[in-house]
Amino acid sequence: MAPRIKDGDAVVAINGKWITWTHTVFAYLAFFSALIVGMSLHFRKIVQNEHYGYPDEWFPSVSATIGDRYPERSFFQVFIAITSGPRFALVFLWYILTSRPKSTLPKVVAGVGLFRTFTCGGWTYVTSTDDHDWHDIFMISYLVATLPWTLGCLALSQNRRAAKYRKVMASLFFGTLVPLIYFFIQHKVHKVAGAYTRYAFFEWSLILFDVGFDAVTALDFEAFEIVVRDVKGVSRGQLKTTADSVLEKEKGKPVGNTFGQGFSWGEVADAAADVYNGFVFWSMCTALPVLVWYFPLWHMGISGYEVAIVAYAAPLFLAIPALRSAVIRSPRVFQFLAVSGLFAYKTQDPANRLFLTIFSLSCTLITWAATLYAERANSARLETRIFGWGLGLIMSTVSKFAFRTNNPVWPIMHAENGGWNKVGIALAILAALRSYRQPSVSGGDYFPSSGKKGSGALAGLGVGGLFFTMLSLLTESSTMIAWVWDGFPVRGPIAAPHGALVIFVMGAGLVFGLYYPRVAGSWTAFGIGSLGAAFLTCYSHWAGFYGALTLGFYTMAVTPVLLGSAVRHPPATSFGIGGVFMIFMILFHVWVVAYAFVPGGPLVRERTDWLMITNMLSIGAGVFSAAVSNSSAPKHKPISPNGRKQRSYYIYILAVLQLIAVAVAYLRFPTNNYTPYHPEDKVATMGIWTVHFGLDNDMWASERRMRDVIQELELDVIGLLESDNQRIIMGNRDVTQTLAEDLGMYADYGPGPNKHTWGSALLSKFPIVNSTHHLLPSPVGELAPAISATLDMYGEMVDVVVFHSGQEEDPEDRRLQTEYLSNLMGSSSRPMVLLSYLVTKPLEGNYNTYVSDISGMKDIDHTDWDRWCEYILYKNLKRTGYARISRDSITDTEIQVGKFVVGQPESEEEMMIPEEMVPEGLRFPQLFRGQGVRGHRYHVFDEPRYWQ
Template identity: 85%
Template sequence: MAPRYKDGDAVVAVNGKWIAWTHTVVAYTAFFSALVVGMSLHFRKIVQNEHYGYPDEWFPSVSATIGDRYPERSFFQVFIAITSGPRFALVFLWYLLTSRPNSALPKLVAGVGLFRTFTCGGWTYVTSTDDHDWHDIFMISYLVATLPWTLGCLALSPNNRRAVKYRKVLASLFFGTLVPLIYYFIQHKVHKVPGAYTKYAFFEWSLILFDVGFDAVTALDFDAFEIVVRDVKGVSRGQLKTTADSVLEIEKGKPVGNTFGEGFFWTEIIDAAADVYNGFVFWTMMTALPVLVWYFPLWHMGISGYEAAIVCYLSPLLLGIPALKSAAIKTPRLFHLLSLSGLLAYKVQDPANRLFVTSFGVICSCLTWAATLYAERANTTRLESRILSWSIGLIMSTVAKYACTTNNPLWPIMHSENGGWNKIGILFAVLAVLRSYRRPTTSGGDHLPSSGKKGSWLLAGLGLGGLWFAMHYLLSDSSTMISWVWDGYPVRGPIAVPHGSLIIFAMGAGLVSGLFYPSVAGSWTAFGIGSLGATFLTCYEHWTGFYGALVLAFYLLAVTPVLVSSAVRHSPAATFGIASLLYIFLILFHVWVVAYAFVPGGYLVREHTDWVMITIMLSIGAGVFSAGVSNVSNPKSKAIISPNSRRQRSYFVYVLVILQLLSVAISYLRFPTNDYTPYHKEDKVATMGIWTVHFGLDNDMWASERRMRDVIQELELDVIGLLESDNQRIIMGNRDITQFVAEDLGMYADFGPGPDKHTWGSALLSKFPIVNSTHHLLPSPVGELAPAIHATLDMYGELVDVVVFHSGQEEDPEDRRLQTEYLSNLMGSTLRPTVLLSYLVTKPLEGNYNTYVSDISGMKDIDPTDWDRWCEYILFKKLKRTGYARVSRDSITDTEIQVGKFVIGEPEPENEMRIPEEMVPPGLQFPSLFRGQGVRGHRYHVFDEPRYWQ
């Protein structure tokens, strides 16, 4: 008999747990039926990957199993389609189970559940063969949404101990499995370890088990439902206490427990997002100004006078003028809108005028933020929001650069043709300012009673200045500290992608810990740990140095709320003025250590990055001491956290989580494929070039990576050495020009020695695998340091050495003599075929040239008759050269591109002869695109055409 319900009969009643069980069984059937069928019919094909097959690899990945082969693909798609019905029902029942009055979190979690269901259909029915980009977009979206779904389900779980236990276990297993999964994926992709992909596959299948199993736990909760639909326990009417409610009661009064139990309002999260975007704009302009300043000494080859623009950072000193201070506090919207002029600077074509416009924007921005933070000192909630928006704005800037291969898309060196998002960025900036400053700013008051101690304004200012510089110096790009610890191939430490996301995660985790536990973040213990991280970063390479980088990133963001809160207790002209003075001093300091040969007094700090790091940490220590004085003198000064403050915190944490998820998605999209192919593989040709790229800024002060990419691609260069390429300093924007070029062209990249080794940089890009590379600092007792990369490449199965080298300057002949001897001995010590791609600063057939080209090195000049060279040279030994050309640079840099062609695997002929181009096989010819007037200003010059040998 059908059960009765109130005044009518129910047709049927089905217990809700069968929805969960149906979903579980059908989902598992979809995956494992495809696995059984695939292993039975296409075993060797589905275990084959780009590097190895059976027997090295003997178990297929999920994507290989459910991919393009019939019939396993059909099995999977049929059953996953059946799964969609129970899946939608599961999400709907979960919402009914967890919905409570005045709570938006159940709606948010239900929305995420629906989103995951649709994206699952996306990557299921759009395979990588159909459309690789959309398949990846759907897959990444699904994985990213898994985190809020999992956390949301845990937070909303009914008070069912058994179900909560299983959810915690399965969630921990799921996220814990990601660590070995990523490890073995890197072993497979980067290191090409046999069998690594099989191990990766087991962890990938484990994710499927844990993901579906996590949702299967709902069966333990859904047995409270009967689908009539009838609620037999009243759990859908807010009468059942959830786990989150229980936790909040237990954790009442504790920071984390108080944060996420408040209501959810979309208007307030929009406010938080607008505040963070304002912080992002601040850091965009802070990091842009030094890049523009750097352009002028770069092209003047010395101090130009435009360097004085960095005094713009001193604008907080203007708050010592009472009228200006009052105006900045009372009308922050006006000053913030004025600061946006810096974003409009990209419309100015003249480099000097663009610098002036940007400088005005920086003046307004620094002044406004100092006044805004000071003005909110009486309102703990509002002050906290400003500190969070400033700090998360830095993280947003770092994520934006991570997405755009180390260029901030709103910088004045960017525009639509080279990857800029200037117009949309300015639109959002205006909207963010209007949104954030629609309410009046508070003023007056203080955190402390009049009898309390505030600490020292001088020490507070020093702490803020050291923090400000460290954030800019080390954290404004996720690859900066990674470049410090990189030391060549084979890979023995982190790489920019994907490990840049770990830097971003450490920053976010540090900020959250400093927000909830300021007493811990502001302690001397935390300072000691942060100093230890700085020491490891400065003194060690590979993973050891990187662990120090993570600790330091965590500490700098953790101590930020403590130091800023301490600084605003004093006059803004005093604390922010001192901070900006120290900031400028440290900018000059960190430039002097590498530019010692070009600046007054540079030799006093030559190669002393360690001194810079010591100064940073001592300054932060001074700020910690000042903050500690006020805390000790006023132990009861901690304000009670209001419900509004708790809710506001949660919104900023949501924004932070979104940025963290974006960084993970970016890592996936940018992960190196390491399956690169030379341009003329069938002819076993290696086309190699050398180019001095002048730090990736062209003659008109635009970022030049895309223009570099185009000409390198059109010249069909398999290997290229890039000189003057180290941009991982504040004055160069903390950029890495090799990332975009290498990723877009499909090349391996090596750069070094790193920025902490005080050179102007050398880099090697190669279509061929880099088996090993060593970084060298050549003898330089007087002048600038000379960097070199000595790499061994696997060219069509033969090992070939390539050396990329930048000699010292003309003014230091003894340096160049010593460097010549060192490099000649280095090249002479290898018995393998060798190519030198170099900047030698010598005339052909004269002086040091005769040491480079000698019996000591065993090297030959690619074309001894080329009399018009001074800097760039290509030398070789034990290879068959077939061609040589010189290509004009247009306005990208101040140096041409020199290119040589070599046939690999053939012996060096004893008697060579010049031959006309018509006798050269097509695969060995240079592109005709650059003949005559060429393309975009690039053409063959000096000889007017390439030279060929047989």
């Protein structure tokens, strides 16, 4: 009988599990063979890092083992190349196992699996030694893809035993990231001996868990046989198997989805749209105060535009029945009106930008309050609205973390300064189209009509306190870090990477509040949250930061409780009162620092503690109202299957946001090469600049323009004044983050926003050995901030002081501050430079105390009579140059720059010399001569001045 050509004879059959075992064995061989060879041949070299070697460090990191030396690098690359075949087969078999008609999730997971495989090849064959940037790009891409691969595999698991092991491996993998990051910070920032060895153990653990996660597929692939068929009969007589019967038996088996059969990409899109609408909400809420702040800033006093903050009380309009009904019936229309604020960046006139944002925010708040109220009849949908709103806050915070404290869709952003306005608008339109439909108002009252509802006024106070806490502390991951930062050496958290920890705690708190609302809404939880607020207010460093994390967790956890209570009352009552209280709190938090410029300011001068107490009491009022409401509700309310499924989509989105935050923290971790511009001449170029809070004359964020001119001036050290933006009215921003990271400089900022000053900052190419923050005497006017720091300049300790004195209207304050600072400078015998804002005329008044035998300081150019605010003073350093550079439209104050040579005695003569006699490395850049560049040029003298 002739052979059946179509079916053919089975030549070889391999059980599918051997694909997994081959992948597992060769993957482990790749890493551990390199480890064994490296430890045998180059032990001391691969355990050496930039700070320590053996015996302080005695175990190598993964990157040092597999990428730095031959032959271990070759062992790794050979075995990982062998692994690639089984890896592609593993992804293919997983797709075959999970693919079903009309199901797109398996295709997405397979695509992610292929992407991970290619990026693995990228960081394998392009090592950090070859190209550090591309190695990091491939590595970050691989880690980012790990989350959707892990979640996708869990969602598609059809074997309970395999799903159990996957959960264990995934938990170990992501749990290991916490100590991994901790020990990396201990090594990189704190330079702790042995920390890198501990880091290395956790890094190797990640390899074990990552490969182990994929090894679990052996349990799934036992049902497969890979068969080679001879369809032309050329190898008659070879092995025949039962592959057909096995495959036929397994064909069409139902998928046991860990997260249920009903996974729907449409519902994922709904969840994503809800979250993005929440992002737009928070973008508008944080944008308005920044725009309002611009006007008193440039008017140097009350401008009248401050009244714009009444927009936060817009839910009061929902007292109009017709409007409330219109919003409930057509929320999509009002959401489109809310999106209008994203177009404000197209308007050049600052006032028009403000007016459009006021309108947008009002529509945003009205839509939000009415939508939550309308969903009160459906607990599952109300929960998703609250979850989406909370995740929108986290998304906003993540975006600011990624864009270094600026929200990319703010009206102060555009393409030239890093804005993503067009992308933001496109996504907002799609989200509005997708998300808002007519709410379901039938199906029974979510809150029994006979039950207690508490007090609407108290519920409103709770909403207002919650809103204020979020807006003032949680819309930027580095705000609370700025509260507890107190100078060098580093004794607490830093913006990157610890901002990711703030974001993680926010997400954990939100999930906890949704799953355990009774615990989150208890008085015990309120007490713990209040204790966290007290620690944040009263302590610095880690103790204060632990309080910050506690407060952040509690705030997010109590969110579902307070909002769930608020919707039991008419929205004009609960959300309207909340908005009014929010306005009061915004003014309160401005008054504590701006007391010298506002009516009644001295009454709350420097009383951040009162502010925090008032805020926590308002949240307590909301908790009380919620407790009354919940007293009549069932203690254990069952969650519907649909509700559980909806929760899972939002948790997926939260996981993605958390992974993005971790990736941003990794990418932003300070690993710059802090090298001065002219080390061969031992030159230190120092400058002072009053940056007017990082908003330029036309109301655009000015960090990039500031960065460019600082870099072109080749400044090694610069003092920034009026630089503290970590308040609601300034958008909770930090200009030093962009400048320090882009310019490769150490950054110190302070005293912090809870110390009631307008801020000072120090950026340095030289290591900051030690720094102290000062609040100078100020019995009448505003507090004067100062930073005194010791820098390691070419092996010599040099003191630098950055100082902003009080205003012209307060002469007694300025006299006391002058005495304080002069004594401070006189107490040091080291070389010193003062970068300052003194508010005095040369050779007159307080000038003669700053430049005196008490301080020992000299003026960089006592013949420069055209000064009033900015001064550079020095002692025990050789001064070689001085220049004044125009500001263009970045701020209202010029840049003053001095050049000093470290290690040479101070010149006794005052003889000026022409530039031709100055060595090249000691000259100021030619770029700023004549008309200069982008409006920056040498002015007053029209050229730099040089001394022998």
